Amino acid sequence: MASLDTDLTDTPAHSHKRPGLMSLSLAAIGVVYGDIGTSPLYAFREAMLAAGATHGQVLREDVLGVLSLIVWALILIVTVKYVLILLRADNEGEGGTLSLLALAQRAMGRHNRAILLLGMIGAALFYGDAAITPAVSVLSAVEGLKLVTHEVDPFIEPIAIAIIIALFLVQNRGTEAVARFFGPVTLIWFLVMAAAGTHWMLQDLEVLSAVNPAHAVFFVLDNGKLGLVVLGAVFLAVTGAEALYADMGHFGKKPIQVAWLFVAFPALLLTYFGQGALVLSRPHAIENPFFLMFPGWALLPVVVLATLATIIASQAVITGAFSLTQQAVQLHMLPRMKIRHTSEAHQGQIYLPGVNQWLMLAVLALVVMFGSSSSLASAYGISVTGAMVVTATLAIIVAYKHWKLPLWLAVGMMLPFLLLDLTFLGANLIKIAEGGYVPLGIAAVMLIIMASWIRGSGIVVIKDREAELPLDTLLAQISKSASIATVPGTAVFLTSTPDLTPAALLHSLKHFKSLHEQNVILTIQTAEVPRVALEDRVRIEEIDDRFRRIALLYGYAEDPDVPQALLQCRKQGWKFDIMATSFILSRRRIRISTRSRIPTWQGKLFITLARNAAGASDYFRIPAGRVVEIGTQMNI
Template identity: 70%
Template sequence: MTPSTTHKPGLLALSLAAIGVVYGDIGTSPLYAFREAMHAAGASHGGVRVEDVLGVLSLITWSLMIIVTFKYVALLMRADNQGEGGTLSLLALAERSLGGRRPLVLAMGLFGAALFYGDAALTPAVSVLSAVEGLSLVTTAFDPYILPISMAIIVGLFLVQARGTEAVARFFGPITLVWFLVIGLGGTMQIVAEPRVLEALNPWAAVQFLAGNGKLGLIVLGAVFLAVTGAEALYADMGHFGRKPIQLAWIFVALPALLLNYYGQGALVLADPAAMENPFFRVFPETLLLPVVILATAATIIASQAVISGAFSLTRQAIQLRLLPRMRIRHTSDAQEGQIFMPAVNQMLLVAVLVLVVTFGSSSALASAYGIAVTGTMVVTATLAMIVAHKHWGLSKTLAVALFAPLLALDLVFFGANLLKLFEGGWLPLGLAMLVVIVMTSWIKGTGVVLGKEAQGEMSLEKLIRHLGAKPLPQVPGTAVFLTSDPDYAPAALLHSLKHFKVLHEQNVILTIRTADIPRVAAEDRVQMVDLAPGFRQVTLTWGYAEEPDVPEGLALCRKLGWKFDIMSTSFILSRRSLRLSSRREIPAWMARLFILMARNSAPASDYFRIPAGRVVELGTQVNV
């Protein structure tokens, strides 16, 4: 068997899976993108101008070609952090190439990640609503139930998250592939009947439309951007499938199907302006309406699933990078490490989505809020990529700017166009993003204050060991593991244990857990161990920011280095902070209160690091913030 024949099945299988997970979001954009852009251009059921249709289609075409195909598929997917993509991966890569954390770069990364949460709340709301609204074309009897049906689907979607996506994911690829084939075929039938719509392939039609419409052109551009929402998923999900499967799925399946459907909608409204009511569903014969509505609903659920899973992954990365407090994480698959469930994130997203559906009531109203979240993320991505191209790829500053500045300028134009919808709902994702940024900033600053306060009462580990060598304490059998963030200083739990119990275990392990600025760390690089003195050893365990720390599993690797680790004879002695509001604060009172609230509700270290509860002893310490 040749190498090529052994490689192809795996590549095709990954490409099929990528179609389901990666392209679910952008694949459902035809449900509303063309309609909203034409409405912005002034089209109505009674009248549609040929130049508007061609201009809008040309804008959609070249947005897909420049932003998705060139920027993301061809260019940005090469800016990977050991195969991982996404805003926080790019942030980690930029910080590493700059030699440390820079406030401005961190601020951009935080804002980009925060905007993704806005996208994660908006995608299920607008996608599910737009699909269910198709029922009103089958029969008007469904009109009063559009909202309740949408809410029931959304609640069901979030309830099944706890079961994991492994079983459902098997159907994602095939269903989404059928979806792309159906929408491509529906569009092709209309193009054959009205071939003049293909004139929109000429980019001059887009230039003429923008030049001839002034501010209206910018408003339309904001709606056109709905066609490329979901492009960030290509980059964010790169670690799950790899670069090549995602590229193949886009070039040979997703892009042709999307273009055929958009052009089919344009051909239809040229032939029948009354179809502007809902051009996506009107592309299909009436006999196929109900099956297409059902298929569209399934496709939107898949699109929503992808962005919800993305929110879980992003949150785990943020926790590992110490941007958010620890939260409970459950693995839902033994085979796929990346499939996780986070109850707190799931609950908050569900509430946000339901509030959006009830508040806005229709997909058209929600569409105004949708673009700002995605365009803002794209601006951040292009800026960070410029830094990575210069510092990490080694391109000259001139070449890096020449490569990414035009793309950044285009993203800024789209962002500006979407800002025109600020008071029509666009404020919402910006407001959500600012809340997330405030939460992250409060956690970063509050953690800094606490670590600074604890450092004031610290004793160097070397000094403590010398002191214990000069004045030995009684020993008890077994091993004690003390967690510390700074291996040069004695852990607070060890000092409190000595102060209160005045005994020492036979074996004492000073354990530090590190998060690398790469997504995954190989098992052979996981552990470092140093013997400090008789009865004292220092262990450092390192995980990547896309991994979940498992302390017992990590310590088991120490057996190869000579320590016979036995969890049943080991006690993990942890320090549990009790935080109080100080009268002399280094941060504003509201920020201190928010930090204390988050700290009190964060997952215990024993849960987060997967330490068996029966082996944990906690000693309380009080810190003023």
């Protein structure tokens, strides 16, 4: 990954006139707040059950304590930490764990293993969240049908499975058509929740006293370990907060802030206050306080609306998994994967078949294993709290190194939030045996995959440097040799080490005893910014009359398109005919040597990942008819 010393401006794609603030805010309501907007389906119920509430007995101090914890979690974690502070920590307009990682690395001025590990952990935890969110959200919505008729009980799980399968099967069509409805549907969802919450809140206005943080503090102190258990359930109310930071690049800072402060936040507060007032007047409503806020005639329409809202929440996290994977591939943390663009107008709308398939299997497995949203709620939270701890830690580094704040101020600003996140993480770790092992297991698998790929790729680069010939040395030998024939056209050799002779070039000379009239040593580099301006895309270095080096620079949120980038070379004076150009690639066969620098299991995993990686020609969009592959073998 190349580091940049110059400030790179945004691409034209980001500089054109964007839609208005209101339309962007409406879109943000759908995509950004879909996840946190479905938390009222289960968060208050699970927190009250954790506090010991039963179907016939609900204590007023418990209700006020739980409500106060939820209110202040929304204020401190979502409003202050994310909306007011972290949205300022953008990397050229992009947010999210890997954007923060790239920003921290750039601010440090060098690659730091501890920062890289933090970023890897944050990304791995996101995959755990991406698997659980669709499962718990869809199940909790469909379970509302039980209140309409008990005859549907045996079909809750099959209905949820059918919805989830349909959701993943339509991913290859792209989200553009569906996304137009995300904002309006989620806005209606928030308004319906707020209306029901307001109705019940007015029945018992004492619930508003939960705004006093003393209720939260005394509840935790008076209940000891039970208070910590309840904290873990309360955290369900803020799951989805990471999404508003990760989706900053799609909507911008201001629309996300407007959508939260004027729609999502007030609606959520009213909903939770309403649920609190309901269970105080009708303790039996603790069975499902969200759906029981509505009269019988409204139940079925609200269940349908809730199902739509959970599908939108799931869609947002699936899209996030695609974007995160693309960034991880570009940052060389994962092997190349097939990426399909589902929209000609919006570059960020992508579909990764491999990620979609594995994520669907993981979600379906969770639905079958746990069977209900209450069971899954125990597994929910650990991955999100872990990711929040990573984000807060990286934010301290960015505030100190990038914002140039004094160390005491950088630490003082984020430390309270880090301690709060660690408290929630501790509260959720209690639930490991009840299902918390699931997201941790998914994160551990992803972390092992990323670590193995990074380590194996590093060894391959070292072996390349040991085995390959410096390019200058080869050119000196060629100039003295009269036995090498010249063939017409241009040959492009892809390599990650432009100062060394590509293996494909050495093998081509060895077997064919010939060289093309024009030869290009092509390197594709990834910058630590999301996008690179077109004028900074191409760098050409003339070596002699037959050889030149070309470096193509891409941001970590961009897809490399080699033929399109090479057209930029015409503006810099290099004329070539794409139909007379051959792209000569080296296809390695990797084996584990007896004196390997990597454990055998990790080496086998790396080899499996390398074999299943998307081919360079597909990934870099090189026309298949122009590609020549030369096989080589390497022992690691």
